[in-house]
């Protein structure tokens with residue numbers, strides 16, 4: 001950068017020397033060698049500019065990648081309540097678009113403004129050496145340009161933050177419709193989807209357009225001031241030449257330096273605006289990176305659990321609905337190896353109990369105990385290393401079947417033999433082996449290339465590989481065909497053997513088989529006992545629920 005700036009600054013002076021000697025020297029060979037020297041210098045400048053461009057661009061990419069990784073790590077570490085507030089589409093947009101803004105500012109913006117600052121300082125020094133009197137002309141206009149830049153910069157910063165929020169909203173709307181594309185088509189909601197996206201992009205557009213108006217005003221105003229300054233210099237310079245104080249070459253050099261300096265001042269002002277825009281747009285990123293939860297979670301440690309679990313007077317409300325407790329004074333204990341069915345109407349709090357066991361949220365009051373020890377006295381990673389969940393709609397990643405099963409163990413590499421052993425126990429080995437690529441079969445996004453029963457058996461194999469002490473099963477409400485159902489049930493029976501199991505149960509057969517049933521009603525524990533004990537209480541909620549379920553089964 002130093003080379004390019006020095007050459008840029010030397011150029012008008014050389015030109016002035018050239019012009020003033022045209023009339024004095026009449027030696028073509030001298031002119032030719034001077035022109036050759038200038039050509040060489042210009043070539044050197046081109047090489048230096050290329051190197052500068054490369055260094056800034058590549059450094060910018062490295063910084064942006066680093067920030068993107070830090071943001072991703074911070075997002076992944078955020079507690080589940082963060083994801084209740086922020087939509088996936090919004091977050092992916094922040095990860096790409098917001099971070100990208102940094103790249104432009106950090107690369108060309110930074111390179112240009114640093115160069116401009118050097119050119120500005122050097123140019124002012126050259127102007128002063130040529131004619132301090134003429135400099136007065138510029139002194140009147142420069143502060144005005146800088147002032148405009150500073151004022152607009154402040155407004156930009158606020159606007160940029162709003163603009164990025166608008167873009168994030170667009171990402172959220174798009175992602176929501178893409179991920180529910182089957183539903184959108186099935187309900188012929190393409191037009192609504194288009195309208196919602198048009199609404200979101202329209203809002204983002206109006207924010208961008210009003211920012212462009214501000215930018216245009218800044219550009220127009222500062223370029224008017226620049227030309228006004230040059231015109232004044234020309235007028236005043238002509239008078240100085242008439243008085244014999246200044247040569248034509250000096251005035252030419254002065255004008256070149258003056259335009260260099262004003263251009264540099266304008267570019268610095270523009271960079272200032274861009275910088276403010278970047279700060280505004282990236283405020284959110286750094287806020288997330290610096291949150292406490294973004295810090296590395298405590299390691300799992302070597303926790304030994306038998307699998308006893310207890311809730312003691314647990315009260316909990318979701319952060320989004322602080323005034324409506326989802327659980328209210330829940331009290332129960334489960335012995336190691338016991339199978340518990342959680343039953344209750346929709347919204348009674350079954351999934352919330354599972355979320356609290358998994359440490360997705362912390363109780364507001366009361367405690368959760370593992371083997372008699374309060375969960376708050378253990379590390380979350382330690383507790384989770386002893387837990388596994390099989391979801392209602394098993395989540396699979398778009399990688400291979402091997403990767404999806406091996407996902408169970410984050411802390412160490414898993415061998416193919418271990419994965420195969422888990423798949424065999426989950427009755428999944430046969431169908432996996434029947435695929436041409438076996439365990440390397442790619443399952444498609446969210447496991448789209450597998451049947452419901454196959455996905456469930458892969459999820460069961462994953463849980464088996466984890467070898468948990470406590471197992472949480474969210475029973476699928478949608479029925480599989482009977483052959484598939486049988487295989488899934490056999491796989492589940494293997495998985496549950498010797499483990500404490502909490503089932504969010506929907507099927508009669510599962511509920512009846514459980515060692516104990518916890519009946520929930522609007523966040524409270526209404527009843528608990530075995531099936532036989534509970535059906536005996538004919539005025540109880542369980543009796544009512546079962547009658548309802550059996551009547552429905554009869555109708556089906």
Ligand SMILES: Nc1ncnc2c1ncn2[C@@H]1O[C@H](COP(=O)(O)OP(=O)(O)OP(=O)(O)O)[C@@H](O)[C@H]1O
Nearest residue numbers: 084318320321326345346347348349350351352353
């Ligand atoms: N993330 C959330 N934010 C705010 N409220 C929530 C959230 N998840 C659930 N709730 C509310 O908490 C209450 C208990 O919900 P929960 O999902 O535990 O019920 P459930 O018994 O599992 O229901 P279902 O059988 O329908 O899955 C409900 O009133 C529900 O609306």
